[in-house]
Amino acid sequence: MSEDKDFEGFQTRAIYTSKLLNRTSAISPPIWQTTTFSADTAEDFAEIAVANKPSEFYTRYGNPNHEMVEATLASLEGGQAALVTGSGMGAIFAAIAGQLKAGDHVVAQQNHYAGATSLLRDILPRWGIDVTYVDQTSNSEFADAIRPETRLIYVETPVNPLMQITDLEFIVDLAKPRGILTICDNTFSTPVNQLPLSYGIDAVVHSATKYIGGHHDVTAGAFVGSKDLVEKVWKFALVAGATLSPFDGWLLLRGLRTLGLRVDRHNRNGLALASFLETHPKVSRVHYPGLASHPQHELARSQMNGFTGMLSVELRGGYAAADRLISSLKLATRAASLGGFETLIVHPASMWSLQLSQQVRDATGITDGLVRISVGLEDEPDLIRDFQQALDKV
Numbered sequence: 001m002s003e004d005k006d007f008e009g010f011q012t013r014a015i016y017t018s019k020l021l022n023r024t025s026a027i028s029p030p031i032w033q034t035t036t037f038s039a040d041t042a043e044d045f046a047e048i049a050v051a052n053k054p055s056e057f058y059t060r061y062g063n064p065n066h067e068m069v070e071a072t073l074a075s076l077e078g079g080q081a082a083l084v085t086g087s088g089m090g091a092i093f094a095a096i097a098g099q100l101k102a103g104d105h106v107v108a109q110q111n112h113y114a115g116a117t118s119l120l121r122d123i124l125p126r127w128g129i130d131v132t133y134v135d136q137t138s139n140s141e142f143a144d145a146i147r148p149e150t151r152l153i154y155v156e157t158p159v160n161p162l163m164q165i166t167d168l169e170f171i172v173d174l175a176k177p178r179g180i181l182t183i184c185d186n187t188f189s190t191p192v193n194q195l196p197l198s199y200g201i202d203a204v205v206h207s208a209t210k211y212i213g214g215h216h217d218v219t220a221g222a223f224v225g226s227k228d229l230v231e232k233v234w235k236f237a238l239v240a241g242a243t244l245s246p247f248d249g250w251l252l253l254r255g256l257r258t259l260g261l262r263v264d265r266h267n268r269n270g271l272a273l274a275s276f277l278e279t280h281p282k283v284s285r286v287h288y289p290g291l292a293s294h295p296q297h298e299l300a301r302s303q304m305n306g307f308t309g310m311l312s313v314e315l316r317g318g319y320a321a322a323d324r325l326i327s328s329l330k331l332a333t334r335a336a337s338l339g340g341f342e343t344l345i346v347h348p349a350s351m352w353s354l355q356l357s358q359q360v361r362d363a364t365g366i367t368d369g370l371v372r373i374s375v376g377l378e379d380e381p382d383l384i385r386d387f388q389q390a391l392d393k394v
Contacts, residue, residue: 010076010191010192010260011260011261013072013075013076014072014076014256014257014258014259014260015257017068017071017072017075017076018068018069018071018072018253018256020071021064021067021068021071022068023064028254029064029065029068029250029253031065031246031247031250032059032063032064032065032246033246033247034059034063034246035058035059036057036058036059037056037057037058052231052234053081053083053230053231053234055067059243059245059246060238060241060243061238063244063246063249065246065247065249065250065253066084066244066246066249068249068253069082069084069222069249069252069253069256070082070083070084070222072253072256073191073206073212073222073224073256074224076191076256076259077186077191077195077197077204077224078191078195078197078198079197079203079204079224079225079226079230080225080226080227080230081224081225081226081227081230081231082222082223082224082225082230083222083223083224083230083233083234083237084208084220084221084222084244084249084252085220085221085222085223085237085242085243085244086219086220086221086241086242086243086244086245086248087207087209087219087220087221087242088113088115088187088205088206088207088208088209088210088219088220088221089115089116089119089207089221090221090237090240090242091205091206091207091208091221091222091223091237091242092113092115092116092119092185092205092221093119093240093242094223094233094236094237094240094242095183095203095205095223095233096119096120096124096152096154096183097119097123097124097127097236097240098232098233098235098236098237099151099152099181099232099233100124100127100129100151100152101129102127102128102129103128103129103149104129104130104149104150104151104152105129105130105131105132105147105149105150105151106120106124106129106130106131106132106150106151106152106153106154107131107132107134107142107145107146107150107152107153107154108120108131108132108133108134108153108154108155109133109134109135109136109154109155109156109159109166110133110134110135110136111136111156111159111160111162111164111365112154112156112159112160112185113156113159113160113185113187113207114160114351114352116154116156116185120133120154130149132145132147136155136156136157136159136164136165136166137164137165137166137295137296139167139170139174142170142171142174143174146174146178146180150178150180151180151181152180152181152182152183153171153174153175153180153181153182153183154182154183154185155168155171155182155183155184155185156184156185156187156188157184157185157188157189157194158188158189158289158300158307158308158310159188160187160188160310160372161287161310161312161348161366161370161372162287162312162365162366163188163287163288163289163294163310163311163312164287164296165289165296165299165300165303166184167299167303168184168196168199168201168303169199169200169303171199171201172199172200172201176200181202181203182200182201182202182203183201183202183203183204183205184196184201184203184204184205185204185205185206185207186204186205186206187205187206187207187210187211187339188210188211188308188310189304189308190206190211190212190259190263190308191259192259192260192263192264192305192306193263193267193304193305193306193307193308194303194304194305197224197225199303202225202226202229203223203224203225203226203229203230203233204223204224204225205221205222205223205224206221206222206223206224207220207221208220208221208222208252208255209221209337209339210337210338210339210340211259211262211263211266211338211339212252212255212256212259212339213251213252213255213339213340214255214258214259214262214339214340214341215251215254215255215340215341216337216340216341216342217251218248218251218252218255219248220244220248220249220251220252221242221244262341262377263306263308263309264306265377266308266309266339266375266376266377267290267306267307267308267309268380269309269375269376269377269378269380269383270288270290270307270308270309270310270311270375271288271290271291271307272380272383272384273311273373273375273380273383273384273387274286274288274290274291274311275291276384276387276388277311277313277387278291278293280391282315282316282317282321282391282394283313283314283315283316283391284314284315284316284369285313285314286311286312286313286314287311287312287313287314288307288310288311288312289304289307290306290307309339309374309375309376310338310339310372310373310374310375311372311373311375312348312370312371312372312373313370313371313373314367314369314370315369315370315371315394316369317369317394318367318368318369319347319349319368319369321369321394322347322368322369322370322371323347324393324394325345325371325390325391325393325394326345326346326347326371328389328390328393328394329345329386329387329390330386330389330390331343331378331382331383331386332344332345332373332383332386332387333345334346336351337374338372338374339374340374340376341376341377342376342377342378343373343374343375343376343378343383344373344374344376345371345372345373345374346371346372347370347371347372348366348370348371348372349366349367349368349370352366
């Protein structure tokens, strides 16, 4: 579908790419809720058993529901192929560990999603893989960290939870001449707001649990890149057992069909709430790249089409103020995860206390007064009123 010039629009591709793979006349495709598929002959079975990513052999290898989601994601991200997994960490683990061996070196950011940080800090060193951490806002730190044995630069932009931005064009210019693989976590932006592959990034990963699913009811991950790279990661994920269920694949496809519409609303609500909170006297700082006050606002404007519904806020009263705000909200719910229809709010220092030590939290700016907000699809005036009344009680 991505090659058909009659259908170039994002939302059109989100709806119709999977239609080319629907084996039935049903408008909404069925759920292939099966572990295995039959073959007509021994020759057919032998052929499919050794195929790359067969959609009808054994669901750990692939499934028609997976195939439709993967084709749609590849089209929306501008990649050749995609792989879906049982969780976002399943995709991140396969993407990173599936490329590396003992003696390799990775350049990563000081700030990453906590699960990715645990993989980089705790697991990779046990396998003889060294990792250097840099300030993602400093291109010179990226450049200085490169070694002869560097095999991967792993970035996340905007980053969770402080919404800092990585210069994708610089990363590509740094990595390509040296043959270094680049992977970008595009969860916060989604392909609606940012297309890392268009800058030359080799692959993107998603926690598809978030905006791609969009309804707080599916746990999934995704990896998008070239056919060769996706096949390599698929072979690793196959052994790691990062399998997505057929039903969850069906749910992801449902979410993808409205992704452009939903993210547009998330963007508008996020900017409106960030703008309101920035002027409130009980708020010391708002981290949101759509604000002119964000130190990387111009970079964000240059590589993003929208600024997401994610933001974080520093409250002047520390932990007590953060807890009071969260407890006083009526529309926003205290819960982990993000990117769904309902506004969620969390206290990152508490949520990640088991994964990130106090030293790491201090070094990465995750303070006791920080709250992260995933702005949902509610009406903007209602959101503003809810945060206003809650802040009145802080």
